[in-house]
Amino acid sequence: MKTGFSAEKYIEEQSKYILERINQGNSERLYLEFGGKLVHDKHAMRVLPGFDENAKIKLLHKMKEQAEIIICIYAGDIVSNKTRHDFGITYDLEVLRLIDTFRKYDLSINSVVVTRYEEAPAVDMFISKLNRRGIKTYKHRFTKGYPTDVDTIVSDEGYGANPYIEVSKPLVVVTGPGGGSGKLATSLSQLYHDYRRGLKVRYAKFETFPIWNLPLKHPVNIAYEAATADLKDVNMIDSFHLDAYGEMTVNYNRDIEVFPVVKRIIEKITGDKSEYNSPTDMGVNRAGFAIIDDNICRQAAKQEILRRYLIAECDFKKGKIDESSLERVKLLAEEVGVSISDRKVVEAAREYAEKKRQSCNKYENIVVMALELPSGEIITGRSSRRMVAAGAVVLNAIKRLACQEDPLLLISPEVLETAQGLKTQTLGYDRTSLNLEEILLALAISTTKNPEAAKAANMLKLLHGCKAHCTAILSDRDESTLKALGIDATCDPEYMTTNLYSN
Numbered sequence: 001m002k003t004g005f006s007a008e009k010y011i012e013e014q015s016k017y018i019l020e021r022i023n024q025g026n027s028e029r030l031y032l033e034f035g036g037k038l039v040h041d042k043h044a045m046r047v048l049p050g051f052d053e054n055a056k057i058k059l060l061h062k063m064k065e066q067a068e069i070i071i072c073i074y075a076g077d078i079v080s081n082k083t084r085h086d087f088g089i090t091y092d093l094e095v096l097r098l099i100d101t102f103r104k105y106d107l108s109i110n111s112v113v114v115t116r117y118e119e120a121p122a123v124d125m126f127i128s129k130l131n132r133r134g135i136k137t138y139k140h141r142f143t144k145g146y147p148t149d150v151d152t153i154v155s156d157e158g159y160g161a162n163p164y165i166e167v168s169k170p171l172v173v174v175t176g177p178g179g180g181s182g183k184l185a186t187s188l189s190q191l192y193h194d195y196r197r198g199l200k201v202r203y204a205k206f207e208t209f210p211i212w213n214l215p216l217k218h219p220v221n222i223a224y225e226a227a228t229a230d231l232k233d234v235n236m237i238d239s240f241h242l243d244a245y246g247e248m249t250v251n252y253n254r255d256i257e258v259f260p261v262v263k264r265i266i267e268k269i270t271g272d273k274s275e276y277n278s279p280t281d282m283g284v285n286r287a288g289f290a291i292i293d294d295n296i297c298r299q300a301a302k303q304e305i306l307r308r309y310l311i312a313e314c315d316f317k318k319g320k321i322d323e324s325s326l327e328r329v330k331l332l333a334e335e336v337g338v339s340i341s342d343r344k345v346v347e348a349a350r351e352y353a354e355k356k357r358q359s360c361n362k363y364e365n366i367v368v369m370a371l372e373l374p375s376g377e378i379i380t381g382r383s384s385r386r387m388v389a390a391g392a393v394v395l396n397a398i399k400r401l402a403c404q405e406d407p408l409l410l411i412s413p414e415v416l417e418t419a420q421g422l423k424t425q426t427l428g429y430d431r432t433s434l435n436l437e438e439i440l441l442a443l444a445i446s447t448t449k450n451p452e453a454a455k456a457a458n459m460l461k462l463l464h465g466c467k468a469h470c471t472a473i474l475s476d477r478d479e480s481t482l483k484a485l486g487i488d489a490t491c492d493p494e495y496m497t498t499n500l501y502s503n
Contacts, residue, residue: 002293002296003049003292004293004295005049005050005290005297007051007055010055011052011055011059011062013289013290014059014286018284019063021204022170024202025275027201028170028200029171029172029201029202030170030201030202030203030204031174031203032173033174033184034056034174034175035179038057039053039098040087041054041208043223043304044208046304046307047300048220048297049300057107064108066169067108067172068107068110068167068173069107069109070165070167070175070186071095071099071176072174072175072182072186073095073177073181073182074114074180075120077180077181078090078114078120079120082178086483088479088480091181092126094177098175098177108169111137111138113139113182114140115140115182115185115186116140116141140182140185141161143162143189144161146158147261150264153268154268159189159193160193167190174187184258184262188265188266188269191269202275204283204284207255207283207285208287209227210224210251211285212250213288215250216237218301220301221235222332224252225328225332226333229321229329230325232325233253235251235252236251236252237249240277244281245278249278251278255282256279301336302342303338305333306333308329308332309329309332309333310491311490312326314473317495318473343469345371346490349380349470349471350471352368352382353366356368366382366383367471368381368383369382370393372466373397374466379393380393381396387433387434388433388478389472390436393468394440394463395439397459398460399456401456401459401462402459404452404456408452410453410456411453412446412450415446416434419434419438436481437477437478440481443457460485463486463487466486466487467487467489468487468489469489470489472496
């Protein structure tokens with residue numbers, strides 16, 4: 001794949017800039033609010049080819065002696081079982097996953113803060129679970145007076161009502177499983193308490209998108225709008241920055257709208273004029289300086305916008321988003337001039353499915369998946385009584401990469417029949433077709449006796465980053481396995497069957 005972004009330059013530039021912020025103004029501590037994804041930032045990896053999805057946590061790992069982490073989660077997200085789309089897990093489980101990931105990078109976990117806390121069985125159970133595992137937790141209730149009554153906010157009734165989070169390092173990273181987790185309120189609450197204790201501390205924000213020093217209508221910034229269409233985020237020119245410096249920079253509506261309040265709160269806490277004249281001033285993002293080929297990033301971002309549109313169509317079909325969110329992504333795709341034909345695997349999958357339907361009536365409900373190899377060649381696979389389309393296309397793709405003939409059987413019929421028998425007769429499943437994960441397990445078993453299967457299995461790692469498309473909505477299990485393989489899969493907004501529960 002072509003590279004348009006330098007991960008090395010980014011980490012170097014970003015770590016240097018954060019250290020400068022920590023050391024500025026003779027402050028004793030910097031609270032750094034981390035927006036977006038701190039780990040596994042696959043959106044950034046797709047729109048900035050060359051971006052390391054774990055670049056931000058690697059950056060913090062370099063600064064581990066100076067940093068500790070506070071994780072925020074909004075109580076309402078626990079009650080509603082809000083889900084992180086890219087991993088398919090709820091926000092409370094995402095907090096646990098984040099803790100495990102931070103520990104792998106030897107980063108210090110200070111605590112978990114449940115923000116806007118209200119008593120609820122699910123919330124209290126989550127707190128108990130953390131406490132029993134030795135994770136310190138805090139409860140922050142809704143801030144009285146927010147957002148208009150600054151005198152109440154910055155008082156014992158407002159931030160003063162929150163328990164102080166005991167911190168010790170010069171860099172405190174405040175993060176969460178997603179937007180609306182209460183990171184800003186937690187950071188400002190800590191500022192209030194530290195100033196009450198006579199400490200001079202500061203606040204800054206790390207938000208990768210939109211990239212402030214790219215044009216407003218740059219595809220990379222529009223891709224951010226497509227990714228947050230359900231949140232109704234809109235990129236805007238930072239008018240505060242333009243007024244203060246005469247320089248055009250980009251931010252998004254929520255940060256621009258809340259800036260006057262945040263500025264007044266910080267000035268009330270510190271008793272001094274704010275060091276920040278704009279939301280852009282608050283940021284420490286240096287991603288724009290690591291773009292080494294703008295055209296490659298533009299094309300990648302356009303593909304991401306198209307991908308988001310296909311995902312939005314399926315989410316609308318599933319009832320996950322409303323029609324206005326779908327229309328928003330569709331308009332953004334039209335704005336950058338992309339259409340379905342620009343994602344080659346879509347037409348390839350649809351054409352092959354139509355061809356099979358015309359030639360064989362018994363496959364009226366046939367499902368086809370197409371995958372684009374790194375060489376640009378398109379490989380297809382169809383569903384059958386043996387396996388789902390995702391399993392077929394992955395087997396066909398690795399055979400092609402291993403330069404094996406198509407008729408070659410990587411998995412013997414006996415192994416497939418045994419697996420199907422276990423699935424239906426022992427485990428009681430209705431469907432006989434093996435899903436992708438089951439096919440990969442059967443392939444792994446086959447490698448012990450079949451050298452050709454072993455040769456093909458070694459090609460699986462080459463599928464990372466490949467695009468794929470299915471003519472029907474993928475099952476959760478297949479979607480999860482494709483993500484684990486690193487395959488960027490989309491699908492048509494059609495269910496495989498008319499059954500309600502199985503879909």
